[in-house]
Amino acid sequence: MAKHQEEPALLDEEAPSRYVVGIDLGTTNSAVAFVDTEAAPGQLQSFSIPQIVASQQVEARSTLPSFHYEAAKSEFTTDALKLPWSKRDETYCVGMFARDHGVTVPSRVINSAKSWLSHTGVDRTAALLPWHGASDLEKLSPLTVSARLLAHVRAAWNAAHPDYPLERQDIVLTLPASFDEIARELTVAAAAEAGLKRVVLIEEPQAAFYAWLDKHKENWESLVSPGQTILVCDIGGGTSDFTLIRVRQGEDGKVQFHRVAVGEHLILGGDNLDLTLATYLEQKLTGGGKLSPAEWSTLVRRSRVAKEEMLGDNAPAEMTINLPASGSKLIGGGRQVTITKEEVEQVLVDGFLPGGAIETPLEKRSSGFQEFGLPFANDPAITRHLSAFLRSHRHVLDEEDATAVRPDVVLFNGGFFESTRLRGKLIEEINAWFRPADPQYDLQILDNDQLDLAVARGAAYYGLVRRGEGVRIAANLARTYYIGVGQDDQGRPQALCILPATTQPGEEIDLQERTFRLRISEPVEFPLFVSSIRLIDKAGEIVTVDQEQIRSLPPIRTVLRAKRRSEATEVAVKLHARLTEIGTIELWCDEQESDRKWRLQFDVRSATQTDVAAHVSNREAEGVLDEEIWSALQSNLTATFGDAPTHKPQKLLYTLEATSEMPRDQWPASLLRRIWGELLDLEPGRRRSSSHEIRWLNLAGFALRPGYGLALDDWRVSETWKALQGKVAHNDANCRTQSWILWRRIAGGLSRGQQQAVAQPLILALKALHRRIMTGQGTATFTPSESLEAWRLLGSLELLDVPTKIEIGGWIVDLLGKPKMASARSAMAWALGRLGSRTPVYGPLNLVVSADRAADWLSALYRDAQRDPMDLLAVMQIARRTDDRYRDLSEGERGEAARWLEGENAPVHFARIVREGGALDTEERDQVFGEALPIGLTL
Structure with missing residues (x-):
């Protein structure tokens, strides 16, 4: 977990800063507003941001488009x-x-960094943007792009206010209400990277409502009344946020506002409209085909312009969109397409705001937008998401039989609602939901202009609220957090409420009624759950986990260290939790018999990087053996690797199979991990002889494969790494080979740094072997036959950077047909398939080799006369269809690959996966992995 953010500076003993600054770090546009507490107390002002508007031309604008462009050399x-x-x-x-x-050079521009900052499927701190950029530019992480936008704001402000630098002012930074805890921490980290450490956060819908309060400060009490429910509907370029605010009568007779519900995070906004319109136009342009990635990027950006014009107040009846030519067809090779206002209405208005009853459920279909890499909402219908939100939060009303919250008032915010057509259509739908029960129902609309500036202005207003001025919205957590505590009598998972939805920032929750037992020196895991629907559960209450209402998060893990693992014991602890000022959670364990305390950290790695997956299975419960059998197996391991060995290591596997009365490939995962634990305790025994080390390495890798999939596998891989450090005790060929097999088997659990450490000596050795075979010069450290497992290991290391993969793949292409490499031919083909695969086994998509390079590797496989069965698997992986235009080979190249596979009598499924896409069956999956997986585990 990121280091705990200290209390914001505006709450400490320093004098309040002169300026209170609100920053809206938007998906499409960013804005800044401020209050000068000396010159114009309480008066909100917008800060115009100087920026490059053309080459060598700087002008100030009210917003800073959230785009980043890196120029090509010269x-x-x-x-x-x-x-x-x-x-x-x-x-x-x-x-x-x-x-x-960037519209003219789309491969060099980065946009929607904020959406990537909340993307749980990639390493948000890795340099992966632009998602499919030019090969010569410096790729950046979503965090770095966000930091550069904020750094520009800081520099622009400081140039205008040299005596009052931004880093010394009280700053309120906005973020979507639905951002998870990790995205919130990364937002704070981006601000810190930009030099802004004096920051507090506010959710955008709240900020929009604060902006409305400021605009109507003279008469807002006449526009709303106690008992009303206000819906804040905030739809920007990248996200949709829904928030409910209840208007209540305070004890002093004054009106109070209470934020009572927040929607789930939805990557659904103006970007989706752009993509949908571009997809529609692409079909018209190509007759059902696909544009090149460069043409597609251009079309998406021109579709954004067309969307804004055609959904505006004075929209033309039709519009022509030109797509410039590229390459050899620059003269006379451009394309154009005409679209009418009726078509735009049908595609965008009916597509994203369709009619229907409030009970209409969300569609479960998969999002068609793969090429942007973002996890867009599966159902594009904003109306259905809104109705689901209102239904799921019906408990905020006092009426027991209500099927949904009926908003009395709505406040619109976000660029989506700049279009009066879209705004009017959503109002129509909300009225249609509730008028059958109440013909007099008429949704009240709160007036809110300057939608592009409202969030920044509301953030600045909130800064004043923190100083005791203005009207405060009472905003609690709006989510309930739980820790898993086992199962009920019917086997259903149960969870303890540790932070109720009413928790306020900075509040601590003591959970003294229950005692937990933690094992010293071994990892402990608490399954963590969250609900934005169950908002009335109390701290300490145990509830049954209903997947419709409660979803799982990455688990909390900790290890309480002892001097030796053999000293493991249990300690009794009680828990207390704290909600930090930045909206993240700290959980502490207090030992009952001493004053020791431990902080349980969130395992945020599964959300910020892709090399550690959150544990979501229940495989540990599968096939647990009788303790008597385990004791016998344990004795066999001790007799082989213990202090007084009596068994030869060569016969260990046979003995274990006989004792367990089942072949090793049928051992359940729970037994395999238990064998690994015993082997780690007996690790010194591998040093006894080369034979001992060979057997230890082989069995340890077999027991821990694939390095993930069970709870605590990341800890097990880490402990294995600490014990071996990538080295062997007996430096002979067989021991080295077994160590390579071990690392290949558990590669999915290794970090990027560990994979690089394992790969480096092999890369140097194979580079020397390549040079020796190709030129006859130099010396090789091992023979072609010894290189077999080295190739396979390198092919399995999916976290290596793309240039390294390209270098290794190039060596394989050069060596495929060389007679001296015949003994390693199959292994090289297998490795080439993994290196060029369109769909990684476990690695992130930003480390996939380009389609052009993959096509070159396919040609090399076709050309080589020495056919190997692994060539078929390699071609299938390299040419596999994913429906991501940036990863997929061209339709012609995929067609050629499918015909080649059919000509080589490959399994029928191979050609179908290349032509149509789809999932691998169990046998194909095991082939790609390199061997059978433990029973019940999936990649």
């Missing part, structure tokens, strides 16, 4: 992107020019 003059406050010539820019120029 694309501009040296000072073209220089800003007034910069002392050096820049190679990149953010803002208006980045957005507008």
Whole structure:
């Protein structure tokens, strides 16, 4: 978990800053507003942000488009992107020019970084943007892009206010209400990277409502009344956020606002409309085919412009969109397509705001937008998401028989609602939901102009609220958090409520009624759950986990260390939890018999990087053996690797199979991990002889494969790494080979750094072997036959960077047909398939080799006359269809691959996966992995 953020500086003993600044770090546009507490107390002002608007031209604008552009070498003059406050010539820019120029060079522009910051399926701190960018640019992480946008704001402010630098002002930074805890921490980290450490957070829908309060500060009490429910509907370029605020009568007679519900995180907004319109236009342009990635990127950006014009107040009847030519067809090769206002209405208005009853459920279909890499909402219907939100939070009403919350008032916010057509259609649908029961129902609309500035202005207003001015919204956590505590009598999982939805930032919750037992020196795991629907559960209450209402999060894990693992014991602890000021959770264990305390950390790795997966299975319960059988197996292991060995290591596997009365490939995962634990305790015994080490390495890798899939596998892999450090005790060929097999088997559980450490000596050795075979020069450290497992290991290391994969793949292509490499031919083909695969086994999509490079590798396999059965598997993986236009080979290349597979009598399923896509069956999955997986585990 990220380090706990200290209490914001505006709450400490320092004097309040002169300025209170609100920053809206938006998906599409960012904005800044402020209050000068000395010159105009309480008066909100917008800060115009100087930015590059054209080459060598800087102008201030009310918003900063959230786009980042990196110039190609010699694309501009040296000072073209220089800003007034910069002392050096820049190679990149953010803002208006980045957005507008990026339309013409889409491979060099980054947008929607905020959506990536909340993307749980990638390493958000890894350099992966632009998702499919030019090969010569510096890729950046979502966190770094966000930090650069904020750094530009900071530099622009400081240039305008040199005596009052932004880093010394009270800053309120906005974020979606539905951001999870990890995205919140990463937002704070981006601000810190930009030099802004004096930051508090506010959710965007609340900020929008604060902006409305400021605008109507003279008469807001006449516009709302106690008992009303206000719906804040905030739809921007990347996300949809729904929030409910109840209007109540305070004890002093004054009106109070209570935020009572927040929706789930939805990556659904203006970007989705752009993609949908672009997809529609692509079909018209190509007659059902697909544009090139470069043409597609251009079309998406031009679709955004068309969407804004055609959904505006004075929309033309039709519009022509031009797509410029590229390559050899620059003259006369462009394409164009005409779209009518009726078509836009049908595709966008009816597609995203369809009619229907409030009971209409969400559709479960898969999102068709793969090419942007973002986890877009499966159902694009905003109306269905809103109705689901209102139904799921019906408990906030006093009426027991209510099927949904009926909002009395709505406040719209976000660029989506700049279109009066979209805004009007959503109002129509909400009225249609509730008028059958109440013909007099008429949704009240709160007036809120300058939607692009409202969130920043509301954030600045909130800064004043923190100083005791203005009207405060009482905002609690709006989510309930639980820890798993076993099962009920019917085998259903149960969970303890540790933070109820009423928890306030900074509040501590003591859970003294229950005692937990933690094992010293061994990892302990608490399954963690969250619900944005069950908002009335109390701290300490035990509930049954209903997957419709409660979803799982990455578990909390800790290890309480002792001097030796053999000293493991249990300690009794009680828990207390704390909600931090930035909206994250700390959980502490207090030992009952001493004053020792331990902080349980969130395992956020599964959400911020892809090399550690959250545990979601129940495989531990499968096939647990009788303790008497385990004792016998344990004795066999001790007799082989213990202090007084009596068994030869060569016969260990046979003995274990005979004792367990089942072949090793039928051993349940729970037994395999138990064998691993015993082997680690007996690790010194592997050093006794080369034979002992060979057997220990082989069995340890077999017992821990694939390095993930069961709770605590990441800890097990870490302990294995600490014990071996990638080295062997007996440096002979057989021991080295077995160590490579072990690391290949558990590669999915290794971190990126560990994979690089394992790979480096092999890369050097294979580079020497390649040179020796190709030129006859130099010396090789091992023979072609010894290289077999080295190739396979490198192919399985999916966290290696793309240039390294390309280098290894190039060596394989060179060596495929060489007679001297015949003994390793099959292993090289297998490795090439993994290196060029369109769908990684466990690695992130940003480390997939380009389609052009993969096509070159396919050609090499076709050309080689020495056919091997592994060639079929390799071709299938390299040409496999994913429906991501950036990963997929062209339709012609996939067709050629499918025909080649059919000509080579490959399994019928191989050609179908290449042509149509689909999942691998069990046998194919095991082939790709390299061997059978433990029973019950999936990749």
